[in-house]
Amino acid sequence: MRKIAYLLLITITATIIITSCGKKAATEAKYIPKEATAVVVIDPLSLKEKMSKGNMSVDSFLLPFQKKSDTASIAKNKKVWEDFKENGINLDRNLYLFFVQKGSLQKGQSSAYSFMGNMKDETKFQDYLKKQEETKDKAISKGKNYSYVQMSNESIIAWNNEVVIATWYNKASKFEYDSLGNYKAPDESATKLELQQEVERHFNLKESESVVSIAPFNNMFNEKADGYIFNSSSAALASLSAMPLSLPKLETLLKDNYSTTTFNFEDGKIVAKGVTQANPMLASILKKYAGPTVNMAALENFPATNMNGAMLASFNPELFNGILKELEVSALIDGFLSKQGLTSADFFKAMKGEINVFVGDFKLEMKETNIAMPDGSSYKNKSQMPSAKMIFTASIGDKLAFTKLMNIAAENGAVIKTTSGYAAGDLMKMANLYLVADEKNIVLASDSLTYVAYQTAKTKAKIDADVKDKMKGKSTAMFMDINSIMNGLMQSAQEKSLDDGMKLINATFKDMVFTMDNFDGKTIKSQGEIRMSNSKQNSLVSVMQMISGIVKIMNEDRPVVVSDVVTQPMQ
Numbered sequence: 001m002r003k004i005a006y007l008l009l010i011t012i013t014a015t016i017i018i019t020s021c022g023k024k025a026a027t028e029a030k031y032i033p034k035e036a037t038a039v040v041v042i043d044p045l046s047l048k049e050k051m052s053k054g055n056m057s058v059d060s061f062l063l064p065f066q067k068k069s070d071t072a073s074i075a076k077n078k079k080v081w082e083d084f085k086e087n088g089i090n091l092d093r094n095l096y097l098f099f100v101q102k103g104s105l106q107k108g109q110s111s112a113y114s115f116m117g118n119m120k121d122e123t124k125f126q127d128y129l130k131k132q133e134e135t136k137d138k139a140i141s142k143g144k145n146y147s148y149v150q151m152s153n154e155s156i157i158a159w160n161n162e163v164v165i166a167t168w169y170n171k172a173s174k175f176e177y178d179s180l181g182n183y184k185a186p187d188e189s190a191t192k193l194e195l196q197q198e199v200e201r202h203f204n205l206k207e208s209e210s211v212v213s214i215a216p217f218n219n220m221f222n223e224k225a226d227g228y229i230f231n232s233s234s235a236a237l238a239s240l241s242a243m244p245l246s247l248p249k250l251e252t253l254l255k256d257n258y259s260t261t262t263f264n265f266e267d268g269k270i271v272a273k274g275v276t277q278a279n280p281m282l283a284s285i286l287k288k289y290a291g292p293t294v295n296m297a298a299l300e301n302f303p304a305t306n307m308n309g310a311m312l313a314s315f316n317p318e319l320f321n322g323i324l325k326e327l328e329v330s331a332l333i334d335g336f337l338s339k340q341g342l343t344s345a346d347f348f349k350a351m352k353g354e355i356n357v358f359v360g361d362f363k364l365e366m367k368e369t370n371i372a373m374p375d376g377s378s379y380k381n382k383s384q385m386p387s388a389k390m391i392f393t394a395s396i397g398d399k400l401a402f403t404k405l406m407n408i409a410a411e412n413g414a415v416i417k418t419t420s421g422y423a424a425g426d427l428m429k430m431a432n433l434y435l436v437a438d439e440k441n442i443v444l445a446s447d448s449l450t451y452v453a454y455q456t457a458k459t460k461a462k463i464d465a466d467v468k469d470k471m472k473g474k475s476t477a478m479f480m481d482i483n484s485i486m487n488g489l490m491q492s493a494q495e496k497s498l499d500d501g502m503k504l505i506n507a508t509f510k511d512m513v514f515t516m517d518n519f520d521g522k523t524i525k526s527q528g529e530i531r532m533s534n535s536k537q538n539s540l541v542s543v544m545q546m547i548s549g550i551v552k553i554m555n556e557d558r559p560v561v562v563s564d565v566v567t568q569p570m571q
Helices: 002-015 027-031 044-053 058-065 071-085 122-131 188-202 215-222 234-241 248-254 280-288 318-327 330-340 344-350 399-411 426-430 448-456 465-471 482-490 496-508 539-555
Strands: 038-042 095-104 108-119 141-143 146-152 155-159 163-172 227-232 258-266 269-277 307-314 351-372 378-396 415-417 422-424 434-437 441-445 476-481 509-516 523-532 560-562 565-567
Touching (some): 058 539, 108 188, 146 188, 155 188, 163 188, 215 258, 234 248, 248 280, 248 318, 269 539, 307 482, 330 344, 344 399, 399 415, 399 422, 434 448, 476 482, 482 509, 496 539
Antiparallel strands (some): 038 095, 108 163, 141 146, 258 269, 269 523, 415 422, 476 509, 560 565
């Protein structure tokens, strides 16, 4: 099973979890339960075409995974790979990875992870299993409409003339004790039975019980793309079923919410588009408490030579209060908060609904710190510590509600009350954070100089105009400059292989932008883009070359420095 799992993993890695369908869901999807938490679809044929255009093949990609000096191992693994490609599974058809989570208060939670492919030749596949070390001595059993090999209590390979499904089952059993207080070990036979039941269910689903009955799942294939991922809120429902507190309206709020994402590997960038479809209850709340868009002006004055990243969010804080009211739990929460002289509404009124975080000039540098000892003495220790400029801002809404919350924080020592507002308490000072809060804004900075520079607005943030254009008019916008972060890390690299690996990553990726729109009455749309350093080469080929290069670096025979002793890697 381990070797087969390895080969499946290599296949998944080699395909970078993408697809190029542009059509309705294939027939294989009828074997996936509708309560699946996530479904990932992969099209190897599309990948081979893209890799071929970049003068790369799966074989050439896998070659660096072997040490160049290990000729026998290379030949052996090449034979394993060639045999695997002829195992009866159609590796030119869609491959699926799907997850199912279940839970209950009595039985605990469990997860099933399944990898599914299209069956080309059932007889050939069975012959392949009989030749493998891990399966040749295992019996082939019959289930309802399928055959299977029980690999262990937690894993099964099952198939029929249409598909093959490898399933791994993980059960988080409850802790149980006998009458004498002794721990009772989980019943492994029960886990084995649950796995068998789950696998049999896959092969006998009615259409109404599979994901093909969910419109958002089918609709995501209407847009031609390189990859598709489907997510549902079923995981949240599984967690709820394992909670001792029953909240029926919470279950209604979380039920039947779906998200779909399409991916395209274009020249010079990886583009993702997401759509979240809310159920009627959640949709009505989102529509009632529609939010504003991000404040781009807050970004302009961040005083950093290199902008590493930014996160801007804008929302209607009454949304959270509306959810509590809809769930009919406001009275319960207010009863608990009343002991502190607060209500849940105080939290939502205090904030205007605008939060911004900016980070820049990140690097690793040697710093000296005093380490306190139990006897009262201390010693100095030098180590590499992260360093960066940071600004966090939050706009104030209702002044009275804000003052009430901050006064309680001051009583608990979290902040210090000043003549003009509030400053950092002892805990924040220990973390070298600088806080200024008044009736308009909360500003938390990495240090006082960064705060002053931000407030005086003498420096403009260095960020590409096209990135800012993508962030405008969104409810949430995030940006990360991959190059500036990698440059900060590379300054401290002491090992040549590590430095070479980071240089390779830095030479592959440029930056990343993610944005989310406000609710439009039906859906919430999101967009993501990773820009590559090579704007002319297909991004898939760039990523595959990077992975291949990193593996090659890891396999090179280089000295490894341990303290002051230089040794050679073990052969």
